[in-house]
Amino acid sequence: MLILALDTTSRVASAALCRDGEIIGYGEKDSQMNHSRTILPVVQHLLEQNGLALSEVDVFAATVGPGSFTGVRIGVAAIKGYAMALNKPCAAVSTLESAAWAAKDKKGILCVGVQARQDEFFYAFFENDGEIRRKSADQVGKAQEILSQMEECTGPLWITGDGGGLLMEYAEKAGLSPLLAEGCRQNAAATALRAFQMAERGELTDCHHLTPSYLRLSQAERMKMQNK
Known part of the structure; x- marks a missing residue:
C-alpha cells in the first residue's frame, strides 16, 4: 500500500510517501505559510525522486487541522483534488494525532500542544505504551487548562507539538516536571504512519467527506458575530 501524505498546518509544509508502514520519502519547505505555491512542487519532486x-x-x-486556517485548507484541497481525480480513498489525520505519532518513541503520556492565537493552544492527551491511544479529544484552551490536566497525569509525561517549547515554559513555571520531546511536531511522515494504521483498521473516507477541522471560528467569523 502506497500512501501520499501532506501537512500544511504550520509554517513548514511537508509531504511524505509511505509504503506498507515504512516512510520511503520525505520533503519539507519552510515557506512561511505560502503553501499554495510550494507544496505541489514538493510533491512532484518527491514522486520523481522515488520513480513513482x-x-x-x-x-x-x-493533516486536517486544527492549525492555520489557510494552511489547513490548502492541504485538504490538494488531497481532495488528487483523490477525486484518481478515485482513491483518503485519510483524515488530526494535527494533534500527527504530532503524537511524531513522538511515537516516547513512552508514557503525550501532551500535544499546538499554538493557536490569543494565548491559546490546540491540545490533546495521548497514551503511548507501544500503541498510541487517545486520552482526550482535540480541544482549544489556555495554558492553565492544560497544566491542570497535566497535574492529573501519572508516569512519564512528554510534551510534544510545535507549541511544546512554550508549553514547557508554562509547565516549569508552575512547578511541573514534564519531559520535552524536542523536534517532535506535526509533519507529513507522522501523518502517513497514522494514515497507514487507519487504512489497516478500515477508517478511511472519500474525498467528499474529507473536511478541515478548525476547532474555532476564524477571525473574520468572530468579528462578524461581534458586530451583530
Missing part, C-alpha cells in the same frame, strides 16, 4: 507516478498512490492523507 501519482496514479500509483493507493491512499491520499491530509
Whole structure:
C-alpha cells in the first residue's frame, strides 16, 4: 500500500510517501505559510525522486487541522483534488494525532500542544505504551487548562507539538516536571504512519467527506458575530 501524505498546518509544509508502514520519502519547505505555491512542487519532486507516478498512490492523507486556517485548507484541497481525480480513498489525520505519532518513541503520556492565537493552544492527551491511544479529544484552551490536566497525569509525561517549547515554559513555571520531546511536531511522515494504521483498521473516507477541522471560528467569523 502506497500512501501520499501532506501537512500544511504550520509554517513548514511537508509531504511524505509511505509504503506498507515504512516512510520511503520525505520533503519539507519552510515557506512561511505560502503553501499554495510550494507544496505541489514538493510533491512532484518527491514522486520523481522515488520513480513513482501519482496514479500509483493507493491512499491520499491530509493533516486536517486544527492549525492555520489557510494552511489547513490548502492541504485538504490538494488531497481532495488528487483523490477525486484518481478515485482513491483518503485519510483524515488530526494535527494533534500527527504530532503524537511524531513522538511515537516516547513512552508514557503525550501532551500535544499546538499554538493557536490569543494565548491559546490546540491540545490533546495521548497514551503511548507501544500503541498510541487517545486520552482526550482535540480541544482549544489556555495554558492553565492544560497544566491542570497535566497535574492529573501519572508516569512519564512528554510534551510534544510545535507549541511544546512554550508549553514547557508554562509547565516549569508552575512547578511541573514534564519531559520535552524536542523536534517532535506535526509533519507529513507522522501523518502517513497514522494514515497507514487507519487504512489497516478500515477508517478511511472519500474525498467528499474529507473536511478541515478548525476547532474555532476564524477571525473574520468572530468579528462578524461581534458586530451583530
